[in-house]
Amino acid sequence: MLAYMEPELQQQFENVEAFDMIETLKGMFQTQARTERFNVWRSFLETKLKEGEPLSPHVIKLVGYTQSLEKLGFPLSQELATDTILASLPPSYAQFVQNYHMHGMEKKVTELHGMLKTAEEDIKKNTKQVLLVQGKPKFKKNSWAKKKAKKGKAKDVIPTPAPAAPKAGPDSETVCFFCKGTGHWKRNCSKYQAHVAKKGGSVTSTSGAGKD
Template sequence: MSTPGDASAPSSSTHHLGFSILSIVSKVTFDGTNYNDWMHNINMALRVEGKEYVLEEKLFEIDEATTTPEKLVSYKEHYDDVVKVACIIVATMSPELKRFYEDYWPYEKKNELVEKYHKRARQVKYEFVKALMDCNMKEGVFVCNHVEKMQRYAECLVSLNVNFDEELAIDMVLNSLPSSYDHFILAYHLKNIDTTLA
């Protein structure tokens, strides 16, 4: 089978595709620790160009001598998109990962990366969620220190693409306070205080 490196010189349409996608994804370079952010950018860029299917549909070789003209045209279009997307993906990787993945097709590349990096990120996300939910302030602890600790966990989750609504974050902090703060919590809700964790 041919590999992404076998592609001929890019056409003007290839240049346009590469330029428009790179303008979206170039801000995030995949280094092995930021899979979710990186793949989110890749998916957004491919969706804009109508090329997202390349990550979901495997390219199968065909016999050009026996296939129909319609299937041959479809195959060549798919092949061209695969080559373009493969180059874009590799271009947004760190040098070490580029050398390892440069000969992978996008479909195989995505499956490999999901297995290796997304599942790891999922486990890390679970651990931070658990740590945040287990945060219960003990009597005698400074509330500022407690809130800062919860903020650090929340910031780690945001870096893993978990978005926190400000009101939800405040509710989680209030729920973590000991019973001696019950009157404060009641007053907070009754007065409808407008505040943030920042």
């Protein structure tokens, strides 16, 4: 035992019996080992994989913690080690964890690592498909139908005829050149028409200069 010690410890325990040596060493290093074991165990439980981070470095790190605990005299059972690794995974692995427990699998950590790598590839593929679907350009719904409906409505609309221009006629201040009365023209004057009739002629109805 002395051969594996550092020179200072060899000198200290050179004349000490083996039992006393072991008890003294326990007192010296047990507290330190207990503290180290606690820190490793806490790190093992608190290490979580975040969404999008690579899986393998995470699993390798957790396996390293299990090996450290074993060296410190606290070996974990296979079931406890795999359960802790599964509990450290993000929600995207929830379906894998559910299937693992549903089928009552009992895999070694190395086998579990291989299964998780396959699950990681499937998750990446599904994520890419979702991003492709979300990235497609969005077209306005029924834009073609709306344009067609507008054209149909335009054809169905019957144009409203423009109002007829009011017929030109004499206003109240128009003076008749024959009887000097107001409100009518000479050609419409009853006195003028009677005068023409006596002479055996006829009143010509023309526009323009023939108003009076």
